[in-house]
Each structure stands twice: as C-alpha cells, then as structure tokens.
Amino acid sequence: MSIKKVHNAHIRALLPELHRSLIDITVIMNQPERDVELLAKAGLSLERALFPLLVLIERFGPIGVVDLAGRVGRDYTTVSRQVARLEELGLVTRRAGSTDKRIREALVTAAGKEATGALDAAREEMAIGMFADWERKDFDDLVRLMRKLVEAMY
Amino acid sequence: MSIKKVHNAHIRALLPELHRSLIDITVIMNQPERDVELLAKAGLSLERALFPLLVLIERFGPIGVVDLAGRVGRDYTTVSRQVARLEELGLVTRRAGSTDKRIREALVTAAGKEATGALDAAREEMAIGMFADWERKDFDDLVRLMRKLVEAMY
C-alpha cells in the first residue's frame, strides 16, 4: 500500500468545505445559550464576557494574562480585569508564576471546576447521543485528525 | 469487514481530547490578528466587532438578523446595528426576505466579497503549507468527518 501525499490542487479544491466546517464549529462553540442555561441550573449566573474565560482557564490553566488574552482575542488589560472578576467570584485563583515573578497565573478553584464540570457532564450526555450511530473507526479518526489539525495550525 | 459502532464508554474516554481540540480550534478561529492584518493590507480597517459578522454573512448569506444573531451569540438588536454599519461601509447590502416581508436579509457586496476573498487567498496559502506532508487519505477523512461532525452537532 503506497503512501500518497495530498496535492496542492486537491487541498485547494477541498479547502472551502473544510473552512466552512471550521466556521460552523466556531459558531456552535461560540453559542452560549445552552451552557448559560446549565450554569443557571447550578445556581450560577456568569456575566456574558466571563464565561468563555472560565472555560479556557480550566482547559489551559495555570495561565498568565497575556497568554490568555491571546487566546480570546482581547486586549490583555481587558482580560486582566475579567480574571480579577472571576477571582472575586471565587471561580479562579491566582498565584505568581513559577519561573517568572511578573506572571499571575490563573487556575480554577474547586467551585470553578464544579461549574465547568456540570458543563462537561452535559456535553458528555449530548456526545453519547450524537455519536451513537457512528462507526468506531470514523470516531477514532475524527479524534486523531482533529488533534493533528490543531497541531498543524499552532 | 464488520462494521463496528462506537460504544458509549469509548466515547466517554475520548471525549475530553475531542473537546480540547474543539476548544483549540475555536481559539484559533477567534483570533483576529492575522485577518485584521490582511484586511489592513487591502486598505480596509474594520471595527473589531464587525469582522466576524462579515465572514458569517459571506458564508451564510443571504441571512436575516435573528438568524445571524443566533450564530454570533449576541442580542439581535446588537447584530441589527452591526449589519447596518456594514451596510454603511458598503460591505453588505440588505433586501427584503423572499417569503417573509419582515425579514431583512444581508448579503455581501462586491466590495465585501473582495475583502473576504483576500482572507480566503491567504488561508489557502497557509493551508497548502500546513497540509503539505499529510497523507491524502487523512486529509480527505478530515474533511469528510468534520462535515459529518458539524451535521451531527446541528
């Protein structure tokens, strides 16, 4: 079985479709309604702007302000204020960076973890339904190729 | 070759990784720096909030305000204002809906298409480099499975 590399023309031909899928995923991931609802059920009402930040801190934390700002596409001063707000709410805590004293790394507290945990549980339930009739190979390939794509994009 | 469906336990096991990839992609797609730079090169400076909207209108247009608002996770009144701004700038135009006179569908103008076209060209160049050493099968599977994923999520 020979290994065939993908040609430029082929990439060009399929890129619009791939890009559309990326946009679609961004749209879905940027929609807060369901997640806000789940948080409300847990007695948590989070300001619109703070929500994505909590998710990112849980995912990428411990993380400094400038790094985090780069990931949400906001000025770092805005993000600094937002993290401070999350800290007030007890959802994240901050500590000095391990190698650089200027850095104030944010990481989720137990309360923050609980909030994102509720979202995780809901996502899991949804995923079970969603992938129920997928072939195992397709699912595994999706996971593998998505990771490969992300690594190629960074 | 028997067709094996994916089991719940397997979905649960791989879901965190898949979710991480989804977050990573959202982060990358939400980063405006490179795109803003490209637009600037084309003599276009677009307000921060308007940019994602232009991309979505190009992708999903013709599209009404409420539908569009749902896709960006904003109040429809905000989006109505933003679309009005894009119209002032000549990047989109609006027309009455074909079946519903209440609807004001937005679609990109030639100027708007030109702007997004510059982004498309840059993306293409980047994609060629990115996928250069991918196997053709992997690339094709990625495109197919991403589309399949999006359809499952909607």
Add this chain to the structure above:
DNA sequence: TCCGGATATGTGCATTATGCACATAGGAGT
C-alpha cells in the same frame, strides 16, 4: 375572515466591556 399571539426588525437609553495611555516591577542581555 378576523383576531390574537408570535416573530422580525429598529431605536432609545443605561450599563457593561473594551482598548489606549500610563505606571510599576521583573527579566535578560550587554
């Protein structure tokens, strides 16, 4: 056919979010 409720859009207004200018403190290289 008519009416009431639902839905699409737009405007005013107060609040929230944001980025820029500036400041302080720490890091790294010469």
Add this chain to the structure above:
DNA sequence: ACTCCTATGTGCATAATGCACATATCCGGA
C-alpha cells in the same frame, strides 16, 4: 549597572451591548 523588553494593573473615554418599547408582518384557530 544600564537598557530594553515584557507582565500586570489602573484611569479614562469610547465602543458595544442588552433591555424596554415600538411598529410591521405572519400564522393559526375560531
């Protein structure tokens, strides 16, 4: 030690936002 770069925070003015309200259209049931 000095200089330049980088991380974070604060003040302030501006931009973006959502809610309350209004008008117009659509649709289903009586």
